[in-house]
Amino acid sequence: MDSLVERNQTAVTRFILLGLTENSVLRVILFMVFLCIYLVTLFGNLSTIILIRISSQLHHPMYVFLSHLAFSDIGYSSSVTPNMLVNFLVETHTISYLGCAIQLGSVVFFGSAECFLLAAMAYDRFVAICNPLLYSTKMSTQVCAQLFSVAYVGGFLNACCFTVCFHSLFFCGPNRVNHFFCDFAPLVELSCSDVSIPAVVPSFSAGSIIVVTVFIIAVSYIYILITILKMHSTEGRHKAFSTCTSHLTAVTLFFGTITFIYVMPKSSYSTDQNKIVSVFYMVVIPMLNPLIYSLRNNEIKGALKRELSRKVFS
Numbered sequence: 001m002d003s004l005v006e007r008n009q010t011a012v013t014r015f016i017l018l019g020l021t022e023n024s025v026l027r028v029i030l031f032m033v034f035l036c037i038y039l040v041t042l043f044g045n046l047s048t049i050i051l052i053r054i055s056s057q058l059h060h061p062m063y064v065f066l067s068h069l070a071f072s073d074i075g076y077s078s079s080v081t082p083n084m085l086v087n088f089l090v091e092t093h094t095i096s097y098l099g100c101a102i103q104l105g106s107v108v109f110f111g112s113a114e115c116f117l118l119a120a121m122a123y124d125r126f127v128a129i130c131n132p133l134l135y136s137t138k139m140s141t142q143v144c145a146q147l148f149s150v151a152y153v154g155g156f157l158n159a160c161c162f163t164v165c166f167h168s169l170f171f172c173g174p175n176r177v178n179h180f181f182c183d184f185a186p187l188v189e190l191s192c193s194d195v196s197i198p199a200v201v202p203s204f205s206a207g208s209i210i211v212v213t214v215f216i217i218a219v220s221y222i223y224i225l226i227t228i229l230k231m232h233s234t235e236g237r238h239k240a241f242s243t244c245t246s247h248l249t250a251v252t253l254f255f256g257t258i259t260f261i262y263v264m265p266k267s268s269y270s271t272d273q274n275k276i277v278s279v280f281y282m283v284v285i286p287m288l289n290p291l292i293y294s295l296r297n298n299e300i301k302g303a304l305k306r307e308l309s310r311k312v313f314s
Contacts, residue, residue, distance in 0.1 A: 044290035073286035116151035257281035
């Protein structure tokens with residue numbers, strides 16, 4: 001019995017990530033593509049954070065939330081992309097047991113925080129459009145700090161839930177993870193212990209966050225739509241709706257993809273489809289978010305032009 005335990009403990013010191021493909025030529029192509037995506041992600045989100053910080057015209061709750069969303073996107077993408085790039089360059093990519101736990105916790109933390117931040121941004125738009133006279137009170141610095149605390153504490157607690165359940169799994173043989181990062185579902189498949197509780201608890205935790213945040217977003221936009229329809233001015237309707245389009249686009253992309261992964265029955269899609277969707281919401285969306293918000297927001301474009309002209313002529 002002791003020798004069996006010892007052999008099992010040795011087997012789980014490292015996991016092998018199978019990645020996206022075994023084709024060597026395709027690996028090189030994907031490496032170049034994802035390297036470019038990651039660099040654009042870092043540049044776009046860091047530029048958003050810096051612009052909002054240095055431009056006094058953007059010191060409003062909506063843009064402060066956007067800067068935190070950009071920070072979350074950097075963390076989310078950085079949790080998996082550098083490791084995935086290394087995976088493209090080596091024949092067999094291994095990750096330690098501790099490294100796997102850290103990566104899983106990091107992904108869950110930033111992903112959960114992003115859910116909460118998108119919900120907080122929806123609430124911000126609800127207050128701005130439906131209760132504009134009370135905006136400064138309902139979206140005060142203290143309220144914003146409380147919303148940020150909920151986002152990051154909620155993300156931390158969900159990450160703790162996943163990592164604790166990961167450590168409770170017992171691995172006794174195969175260590176080949178059929179994914180490009182340490183996702184929880186493929187790890188559960190490798191476990192040879194009872195997974196009824198370790199598999200259900202994280203699913204309930206993540207599902208609860210998705211349901212609550214989607215509910216907040218849906219209710220906020222229902223009230224926003226009702227308010228916009230009651231407006232008599234066409235210009236007022238257009239202005240009110242234009243402030244929501246960027247956020248709605250980001251919400252649709254993010255929640256649409258994570259719903260596919262975490263809500264739909266696993267029998268309805270293959271592992272390869274899971275990988276493709278995961279790449280989209282963990283790698284591609286963090287790159288798209290700063291583009292979505294900058295290209296469709298006149299205040300951000302105006303602030304960027306002012307800061308660039310100030311630098312050029314200074």
